Amino acid sequence: MNKTFLIEIGTEELPPKALKKIAKSFQTNMIESLKKNHIQYKKILWFATPRRIAIKIEKLNTTTQIIKKKYKGPSTVNAFDYLGNPTQSTKYWMKKLGITINQTFKKQEKEKEWLFYEKVIDNQTIEKQLIDISIFSFKHIYVPTFMKWNTTNIQFSRPIRNIVMLLDNEVIHTKILGIYTNRLLRGHIFMKSNIKINILHANEYPKILLKFGKVIADYNVRKNKILQESKNIANSVGGYVKIRDPLLEEITSLTEWPTALLGNFTQNFLKLPDEILIYIIENQQKYFTIYDQKSNKITNNFIIISNIKSQDPTNIILDNIKVLHSRFSDAEFFFKKDQKIPLKKYQPLLKKVIFQDSLGSLFDKTNRIKKLVAWITQFTHANLNDCIKSAHLCKCDLVTNMVFEFPKLQGIVGMYYALYNGESQDIAIAIKEHYFPRFSKDNIPINPISYSLALADKIDTLIGLFAIGKNSTSGDKDPFSLRRLTIGIIQIILKKNIPIDLSELIMQSLNIFNNIKNKREIFKNIKTFFLEKIYFMYIQQKYTPNIIKSILSCQNTQLIDIDLRIKSMFNIYNQNTLQSLVKIYKRVSNILILSKEPLYTKINFELIQEKEEHIIFELLKIIEEKIKHLLFQKDYTSILFELYNFYEPICNFFKNIKIHNDNYSIKINRLTMLNNIKHLFHRVADFSRLY
Amino acid sequence: MNNVKTFYQIITILKQYWHNQNCIIIQPLDLPIGAGTFHHKTFFGTIGPEPISIAYVQASRRPSDGRYGKNPNRLQHYYQFQVIIKPSLDDIQDIYLKSLQALDINLQTNDIRFIEDNWENPTLGASGQGWEVWINGMEITQFTYFQQMGGFNCDPISTEITYGLERIALHIQNKNNIYDILWDNNQKNITYGDLFFQNELEHSIYNFKHSNIDICSNLFTIHIQEAEKILHLPVPLIFPAYEHVLHGIHYFNLLDAKKNFSTTERQKHILNIRSIIKKIAQAYYIFRKKLNFPLLRYN
Numbered sequence: 001m002n003k004t005f006l007i008e009i010g011t012e013e014l015p016p017k018a019l020k021k022i023a024k025s026f027q028t029n030m031i032e033s034l035k036k037n038h039i040q041y042k043k044i045l046w047f048a049t050p051r052r053i054a055i056k057i058e059k060l061n062t063t064t065q066i067i068k069k070k071y072k073g074p075s076t077v078n079a080f081d082y083l084g085n086p087t088q089s090t091k092y093w094m095k096k097l098g099i100t101i102n103q104t105f106k107k108q109e110k111e112k113e114w115l116f117y118e119k120v121i122d123n124q125t126i127e128k129q130l131i132d133i134s135i136f137s138f139k140h141i142y143v144p145t146f147m148k149w150n151t152t153n154i155q156f157s158r159p160i161r162n163i164v165m166l167l168d169n170e171v172i173h174t175k176i177l178g179i180y181t182n183r184l185l186r187g188h189i190f191m192k193s194n195i196k197i198n199i200l201h202a203n204e205y206p207k208i209l210l211k212f213g214k215v216i217a218d219y220n221v222r223k224n225k226i227l228q229e230s231k232n233i234a235n236s237v238g239g240y241v242k243i244r245d246p247l248l249e250e251i252t253s254l255t256e257w258p259t260a261l262l263g264n265f266t267q268n269f270l271k272l273p274d275e276i277l278i279y280i281i282e283n284q285q286k287y288f289t290i291y292d293q294k295s296n297k298i299t300n301n302f303i304i305i306s307n308i309k310s311q312d313p314t315n316i317i318l319d320n321i322k323v324l325h326s327r328f329s330d331a332e333f334f335f336k337k338d339q340k341i342p343l344k345k346y347q348p349l350l351k352k353v354i355f356q357d358s359l360g361s362l363f364d365k366t367n368r369i370k371k372l373v374a375w376i377t378q379f380t381h382a383n384l385n386d387c388i389k390s391a392h393l394c395k396c397d398l399v400t401n402m403v404f405e406f407p408k409l410q411g412i413v414g415m416y417y418a419l420y421n422g423e424s425q426d427i428a429i430a431i432k433e434h435y436f437p438r439f440s441k442d443n444i445p446i447n448p449i450s451y452s453l454a455l456a457d458k459i460d461t462l463i464g465l466f467a468i469g470k471n472s473t474s475g476d477k478d479p480f481s482l483r484r485l486t487i488g489i490i491q492i493i494l495k496k497n498i499p500i501d502l503s504e505l506i507m508q509s510l511n512i513f514n515n516i517k518n519k520r521e522i523f524k525n526i527k528t529f530f531l532e533k534i535y536f537m538y539i540q541q542k543y544t545p546n547i548i549k550s551i552l553s554c555q556n557t558q559l560i561d562i563d564l565r566i567k568s569m570f571n572i573y574n575q576n577t578l579q580s581l582v583k584i585y586k587r588v589s590n591i592l593i594l595s596k597e598p599l600y601t602k603i604n605f606e607l608i609q610e611k612e613e614h615i616i617f618e619l620l621k622i623i624e625e626k627i628k629h630l631l632f633q634k635d636y637t638s639i640l641f642e643l644y645n646f647y648e649p650i651c652n653f654f655k656n657i658k659i660h661n662d663n664y665s666i667k668i669n670r671l672t673m674l675n676n677i678k679h680l681f682h683r684v685a686d687f688s689r690l691y
Numbered sequence: 692m693n694n695v696k697t698f699y700q701i702i703t704i705l706k707q708y709w710h711n712q713n714c715i716i717i718q719p720l721d722l723p724i725g726a727g728t729f730h731h732k733t734f735f736g737t738i739g740p741e742p743i744s745i746a747y748v749q750a751s752r753r754p755s756d757g758r759y760g761k762n763p764n765r766l767q768h769y770y771q772f773q774v775i776i777k778p779s780l781d782d783i784q785d786i787y788l789k790s791l792q793a794l795d796i797n798l799q800t801n802d803i804r805f806i807e808d809n810w811e812n813p814t815l816g817a818s819g820q821g822w823e824v825w826i827n828g829m830e831i832t833q834f835t836y837f838q839q840m841g842g843f844n845c846d847p848i849s850t851e852i853t854y855g856l857e858r859i860a861l862h863i864q865n866k867n868n869i870y871d872i873l874w875d876n877n878q879k880n881i882t883y884g885d886l887f888f889q890n891e892l893e894h895s896i897y898n899f900k901h902s903n904i905d906i907c908s909n910l911f912t913i914h915i916q917e918a919e920k921i922l923h924l925p926v927p928l929i930f931p932a933y934e935h936v937l938h939g940i941h942y943f944n945l946l947d948a949k950k951n952f953s954t955t956e957r958q959k960h961i962l963n964i965r966s967i968i969k970k971i972a973q974a975y976y977i978f979r980k981k982l983n984f985p986l987l988r989y990n
Contacts, residue, residue, distance in 0.1 A: 012784055013805035013822060050805070145809060147820035149779055149836050151847050158820070159836070161781070190798045194785070254804060285828055304828065306802040315865075316802045319827030322867055326764045333758060352952070404950070 001062045003168045006202035007134050008047075008054035009177075010162030010186050016050065016253035017246075018144045020219065022157065023048035029137035030055050037129055047206055047217040049256045051189065054164075054217060055137075056205055062126040062167070071097055073115035076106055090115065127172045134165070135176050152178040162186055166202040187213030188256050191308050214309075215256045223252040229260035230288050230303050237262065237301050239290035247282055254286070255307040263287070263317050264301045269328040272335065274298055275412045276402075280327045283408070287320070334401040343417040346396040353399060358515065359464040362395045368512045369394070373456040375508050379500040380455075382448035383426075390430040390453055393418055397431070411435045426450075437488050444495050451492050455500075458485050459509045466526050467516045486533045493559045502530055502557035527557070534562065543570055550689035554682070561634060565684060568636035577644055578690070584650045585687040588674045591659060600672040607669040612653045619649055620676060627680060636684055643681060650677070698860050698874040698883065701794060702748055705772050705854065708793045709746040712786060714774060719749045722934060723941040726751050727773030727853050728812065731933055735975050736775055737840045737849040741986035746774045748856070752941065754902075754948035757895030760888050763868040764829075764861060767894050768887070772854040778847035779836060787824075787834065787852055794863060801862075802827050810835045814940055814964040816842040816972070819851065831858045841972025842965075857883070898948045907942045911960070914939035918967055927974045936967055 014022060027046040034041065034057075042059030073079060079090045086094070086101055094100065097117055104117050141156075149159035154177050165172040165181040174181050184196040185205075191214040199208055206217035216222045226248060234241045251258065269277070281287050281302055288303040304320045306313065350363040359365070370391040377384050397403050397414030406413070415432035419425070426449050433450035434457050436443050445451040462485050465471055470480050478484070493500060506526050510519050531552055538548045543566055551565045572578045608617055623642050630639045661667045681687050696704070706716050720730045727733060727749040736743035749771050757767035780786065792798060805822035810833060812818070821835035833853040837845045860872045860883075870884030918935035921928040943960055946952060952960070979985075 013807070015807045017807075145820060147836055147838055148845075148848050150781065151778060189788075190803060193798070254806070287828075304802075307804055308799070308802055310800045310802070312800055315800060316827045319801075319829060319862065322763075322861075323828040325867075326762060330758070330762055330765060333761060349950075399950070 002059040003062045004202035005057040005060050005130055006054065006164065006166045006205050008052055008164040008185060009160055010052050012159045012161060013050045014158050015144060016250045018157065019048050019253035020249060022141055022143060023053040025142040026053055026137055027055055029140045030133065033133040033136050037133060048219045049215060049217055050254055051256065054205065056202065064123055064125060066123045067121045069119050069121050071117045071119065073104065073117065076113040076115060079115045127167060130167065130172060131174050131176065138177065154178050164199065166199065169201045185209055185213060188215050191257060219252060222255060222258055223248060226251060226258045226260065226305055233260050233262050233303055234290045237290065238293050239299055239301060240293055241288050241290060241303065243288055251286055251305045255305060257308060259306045259309045261304045261306055261313050261317050262301060263304050263321050265321055265324050265328065267300050270298065270300055272328065272331055273416045275409060276331050279406055279409060280331060284327060285324055334405055338400040338402050338417065339420055342421045343393055343396045343414065346399050347392065349399040350395055356464055356468060358468055362398060365460060366391060366395050368460050369456045371512050372460060372509050373452050376452045376455055379498050380448045380452045382452040386427055386449050387452050390427045390449055394431050394434050394453060437491060444492055451496050455489060455492055458489050459505055461485060463509050463513065463526065466522050467513065471525065483533065486530060487537065490534060490537060490559060494563055497560060499560055502559060503527060538566055544573065546690050547573065550685040550687060553686045553689055564634050565636050568640060569685060571637050572640050577640065580647050581640065581643055582687055582690045584647055585681050586691055587654055588678050589688060592671065592675055592678060595671055597668060599675055600668060603673050603676065604669050607666050609666065610657055612656050615649045616653055616673060619645060620673065624680065627683060631683060639684055646677060695873065696794065696863050697876055698856065698872055701856060701860055701863065702772065704793055705790065706746065708790045709774055714744045714746040717745055717747045719747055722937050723752045724937055725753055725944060727771040728851065729937055730773065731930060733773065733775045734815065734840065737777060737837050737845055738843050738972055739976050739979050739984060741979065741984050742989055743775060743777045749773050754898040754944050757898050759895040760892045764858060766869065766891055767898060768891065770856040772856055774852040775849055777849035779850040783850045794859065813961050814968065816965050816969050826862055829858055829862065831855055831862065842969040843972055843976065898945060902945050902949060904946065904949060904951050907945045911939050911942040915963060915967060922970055922974060929971060929974050929978060933971050936964060940964060
């Protein structure tokens with residue numbers, strides 16, 4: 001029989017940033033658990049509001065199932081003695097299970113026949129199974145934080161206050177998670193004064209909640225309602241909205257009956273920097289900003305998403321405006337207070353802010369960045385004076401009132417203050433962008449000053465953290481964002497095409513620190529860490545692991561060069577060229593490994609006898625010369641094609657000539673020639689990693 | 692104007708409401724503290740198994756929040772109405788919402804929200820899960836299920852409800868500025884500003900400009916040392932020790948307002964306070980245990 005199952009867990013307001021994950025994880029666990037219990041169904045749906053999560057399963061097969069468990073005994077050969085009586089081991093097995101020989105049966109499995117016993121464990125009712133599945137699925141929900149709320153030891157993200165459990169029109173009566181199940185759904189806490197709605201049939205969910213409870217249980221319906229109403233409102237005042245998805249999700253998770261309302265604040269506050277306005281409007285107050293359709297600038301209109309549809313929303317709007325004004329005037333207060341002093345005057349205050357344990361203050365860090373960025377400019381060709389000036393200013397905003405109040409605006413505040421103090425656009429931007437990229441897919445710093453400074457700051461932090469042993473990134477934890485920093489550095493170097501050698505960069509930065517002892521060890525660890533990150537970056541871009549390894553094992557730390565080589569190798573990978581190259585390399589290499597004799601430093605022309613040898617010798621001279629030029633141009637694809645010219649001659653060589661010769665010198669000369677070829681291969685990659 | 696609830700009436704209604712909910716109404720702690728949570732009734736009351744249901748108004752000081760009387764809703768000295776109930780009640784959220792109705796706040800025409808805010812006070816070794824309650828975008832209450840206090844896991848759990856009285860008055864009286872809030876109307880219409888503006892202005896100036904770092908620093912050390920000393924007497928003086936720590940925390944906050952800390956120094960002070968707070972909590976727990984938790988008889 002096909003029935004509908006509904007479970008709704010009523011809670012106090014769940015954490016909005018986790019709501020969707022919580023509900024979906026409940027669903028995932030249900031799916032898994034139903035599968036494990038061999039229960040068939042047509043469709044499984046999840047619902048989530050701030051005050052409930054629910055699962056509805058449609059067309060669930062409720063036919064009672066018989067669960068059997070099979071026990072395997074000895075093989076029939078060992079189970080009985082020559083008289084056909086059970087052996088000791090069989091008796092022991094039967095005793096353990098408490099059965100007689102009549103309850104067993106024989107069955108062929110793979111090559112042997114075995115003794116089996118099948119026990120009917122339980123023909124559990126579907127109700128009992130659904131209770132177990134629900135409890136299991138609930139207890140394994142992904143929850144970011146746990147809490148207790150009463151004397152039972154049950155823990156969840158927020159207190160559980162109600163549980164509805166229905167199979168079609170019947171309540172599955174039980175007590176789970178400290179609550180007796182029932183059929184009373186709770187309506188909107190304010191619009192319906194928390195009324196209890198009698199749900200008669202599981203199929204009525206979520207419609208009945210909408211009709212009588214003023215609750216839109218369907219998450220995506222709410223999300224679309226918010227989006228649509230917001231667009232309409234923005235449009236009505238000649239504006240548009242740019243809604244970030246995380247904010248939209250958060251607001252969807254905060255409301256059961258979202259209603260968009262238009263508010264507007266005093267024009268005067270538009271003098272505050274955009275980022276600060278947006279931060280307050282969106283992050284602190286959870287409104288949407290409205291931009292002007294023509295000028296694309298922020299307007300003084302904004303959208304409030306209220307959780308109720310009020311008869312008279314005027315008050316809601318006015319109150320929200322009031323709060324926004326008070327927030328803005330606070331920011332304005334800090335802004336004015338900070339700007340009484342020029343940004344550079346904040347620098348001495350950085351002495352009081354410790355960067356990390358024994359790594360000195362932020363003032364010390366600033367001085368290190370200054371030295372390092374000066375060295376970096378030779379590769380980025382950024383203006384040296386501007387770089388030093390921006391390094392000098394880049395951490396100053398950290399001790400301003402504004403960043404103290406809005407820590408996420410570090411850099412941005414510095415940029416505005418720098419502009420206010422009459423610094424150049426480039427320097428101001430560098431102050432902001434030296435933190436970029438802050439997260440995956442974040443922007444890379446744009447101008448040369450920005451990325452020079454970003455490199456210096458990041459490598460300094462990375463080295464500092466390694467030096468004080470905070471380099472553990474075991475498991476998922478990366479408390480000091482080492483991975484992000486490292487990938488940031490790699491991305492900047494590659495995307496901005498900076499011909500800087502990573503080893504030199506690390507070394508340079510290490511030498512600027514004057515209180516680090518075991519520099520050699522730290523250098524080694526950081527280099528290894530970088531190589532691992534580079535490896536994983538290319539793996540993520542779907543490059544073949546062997547190719548990446550063959551390049552990285554060359555001890556090359558020029559990132560641009562590494563990138564070119566990996567891409568060239570990958571280019572010829574699909575044309576079978578690479579396979580041919582690997583084939584000849586392997587033959588050459590194997591021969592060389594076998595011979596232990598010292599080789600000559602130069603090929604001796606006099607000792608060349610055979611035609612095949614001559615061909616290779618001539619070819620080697622030409623290709624060596626070509627490769628020398630191509631290496632200079634870093635044209636690795638062409639180099640690989642040059643190497644491919646060896647394919648035929650070397651095949652012929654091995655086919656027709658024995659390396660071994662009675663004349664020892666001839667043999668060594670041949671090996672020397674092959675060794676020179678091998679070295680040519682190594683100019684691109686360690687081919688031994690490719691087979 | 693006569694039917695608008697004054698600040699005085701808001702307090703009276705809340706006291707009456709929670710009295711009717713079986714709370715004991717007590718008076719504020721006579722020391723400078725940052726929040727109602729620091730009152731010894733809340734701090735000690737949430738430790739151990741004994742029940743508690745108490746409510747009071749508490750004057751609170753947060754030196755860094757001073758705005759020279761210029762911000763419409765931020766103060767360095769303000770009033771909280773604090774409710775602490777253990778064990779937590781199943782319908783506590785509902786009881787709270789009814790208290791808003793008792794203040795004539797219309798739940799159907801205002802947008803009331805529970806915004807996740809997991810509270811934590813590192814100096815008190817306290818943490819809890821809960822919400823800021825917003826009314827039309829403005830925070831008016833902190834609602835928390837305490838999970839830890841003084842380093843102890845709370846068992847049973849207490850619910851703490853802290854009303855921001857000025858914020859509620861702003862809403863109820865429909866004012867844009869705290870200083871315009873009507874405090875009482877029995878003689879003339881006396882406003883919050885009439886009573887406290889000068890106080891706010893002078894304290895802001897003092898906190899940010901004239902407080903002496905060396906004096907504050909010394910006072911901090913003296914109070915913490917004194918707390919240590921009397922806590923280690925053969926019969927520890929738990930309450931006086933706790934009060935000295937509260938003094939210490941106030942001087943710490945004054946130093947913080949001047950941003951006179953490096954990050955590590957600040958952390959060091961916090962850890963210092965926390966470690967002594969834990970000892971005080973422990974001493975209290977042991978003391979009550981020796982008495983066999985006498986208040987359990989009311990369960």
